[in-house]
Every structure is written in structure tokens, then in C-alpha cells.
Amino acid sequence: MAPRRSSRVPPDDSPRPARLERLAGPRSLLRLRSDSPERTLEIGRVLGSLLPAGTALSLEGGLGAGKTLLMKGISAGLGVPDEVTSPSFVLAEEYRGEFPVLHFDLYRLARVDDAAGIGLFDAVDGRAVVIVEWGDRLPPGAMRFDAVASLRIAGPESRDIVVAGPKELCDELERNL
Ligand SMILES: Nc1ncnc2c1ncn2[C@@H]1O[C@H](COP(=O)(O)OP(=O)(O)O)[C@@H](O)[C@H]1O
Numbered sequence: 037m038a039p040r041r042s043s044r045v046p047p048d049d050s051p052r053p054a055r056l057e058r059l060a061g062p063r064s065l066l067r068l069r070s071d072s073p074e075r076t077l078e079i080g081r082v083l084g085s086l087l088p089a090g091t092a093l094s095l096e097g098g099l100g101a102g103k104t105l106l107m108k109g110i111s112a113g114l115g116v117p118d119e120v121t122s123p124s125f126v127l128a129e130e131y132r133g134e135f136p137v138l139h140f141d142l143y144r145l146a147r148v149d150d151a152a153g154i155g156l157f158d159a160v161d162g163r164a165v166v167i168v169e170w171g172d173r174l175p176p177g178a179m180r181f182d183a184v185a186s187l188r189i190a191g192p193e194s195r196d197i198v199v200a201g202p203k204e205l206c207d208e209l210e211r212n213l
């Protein structure tokens with residue numbers, strides 16, 4: 037019998053990069069290819085290990101691209117002990133890791149006023165890490181993201197992941213993968 041694939045984040049004894057102190061400075065792009073769900077989790081874990089308190093991150097890409105899976109890795113990298121689920125039905129979920137971690141999913145959002153209604157804009161308080169699936173559903177300028185991770189299905193188990201953000205974040209992510 038084939039071993040059962042699990043999307044749970046595996047026990048993590050690998051070394052973590054030092055968390056960045058802030059996200060600022062010149063911007064850059066990092067293009068990554070993930071060839072398995074496990075690799076996407078790992079990319080997320082390293083990314084989450086680098087994010088400072090107060091980060092706002094948008095996760096973009098079609099249904100099934102891997103946004104929630106990447107978020108699971110990111111939350112592990114932020115020290116969240118709980119299993120992260122998809123907040124598609126509740127639109128927002130709060131976790132506690134090294135900082136508060138707020139996970140939003142705007143897939144079902146009808147109007148930008150609803151984003152205010154679910155507390156999206158109040159969530160950005162300089163301390164919580166705010167991660168927004170479908171952040172590109174907001175009107176341009178409605179929210180400032182420090183970084184955007186865009187995922188694209190490139191094959192059954194392949195995903196192109198482009199991280200746009202501060203060069204320091206892109207460089208450290210690349211160096212630690
Ligand atoms: N390399 C990969 N990275 C991410 N997900 C993958 C990959 N290969 C296959 N998958 C599958 O694609 C699906 C992604 O689902 P999910 O993360 O919920 O997507 P989204 O939140 O973007 O709708 C999962 O069923 C996952 O197992």
C-alpha cells in the first residue's frame with residue numbers, strides 16, 4: 037500500500053534562518069518552482085521564519101494553486117502550534133505563534149466593505165502578521181502589502197511561486213531553501 041500523503045507540517049528540527057527585523061528597502065522578485073506539496077510547505081516554513089511582526093502578506097493564484105498549503109508552512113515558520121485550516125467559510129482565522137497570526141481568505145468576499153466588516157484593515161496593527169489569501173480581490177490601493185506570493189499551477193504536483201517583496205526577504209528566502 038502506498039504511504040498516505042499528509043499535508044500536516046512534519047516535525048521540524050531543521051535549522052531556521054534568523055527572522056528579519058523589518059521589511060524595507062529595495063524590492064525584488066524571487067521565482068521558485070515547487071515539485072511537491074511538501075516542498076511548498078517547506079518554502080512556506082522558511083518564509084514564515086523570516087517574516088517580522090507586523091508583516092502584511094498577500095497570497096495570490098487560482099483555486100488549488102496552493103495558497104492555503106503555503107500558509108500552513110508559513111504558520112509553522114511563525115511558531116503556530118495548531119493545524120491551520122482553510123478559512124474559506126469563516127473568512128478569517130486567528131492563531132498565535134511568536135506573534136498573533138491572522139489568516140484571511142477573500143475568495144467569497146463580495147464587496148470591499150465586507151473586508152472592513154471582517155476586520156481586515158484593523159488587523160494591520162504593526163504587530164500581527166496578516167496573511168490574506170486572494171489579496172488581489174481587493175481594489176488597488178485598498179491595502180498595502182509588504183510582500184506578495186503568487187502561485188500558479190504548472191503541473192499536477194508542480195507550482196510556480198513568485199515572491200515579490202523586499203530584496204532582503206527574497207535573498208534570505210533563496211539562501212535558506
Ligand atoms: N507543489 C504543490 N504545491 C502546493 N499544492 C500542491 C502541490 N502539488 C499538489 N498540490 C495540491 O494542490 C492543492 C492545493 O490546495 P490549497 O492549498 O487549498 O490551494 P488554494 O488555497 O490555492 O486554493 C492541494 O490539494 C495540494 O495537495
Ligand SMILES: [Mg+2]
Pocket residue numbers: 103104122141169
Ligand atoms: Mg485556500
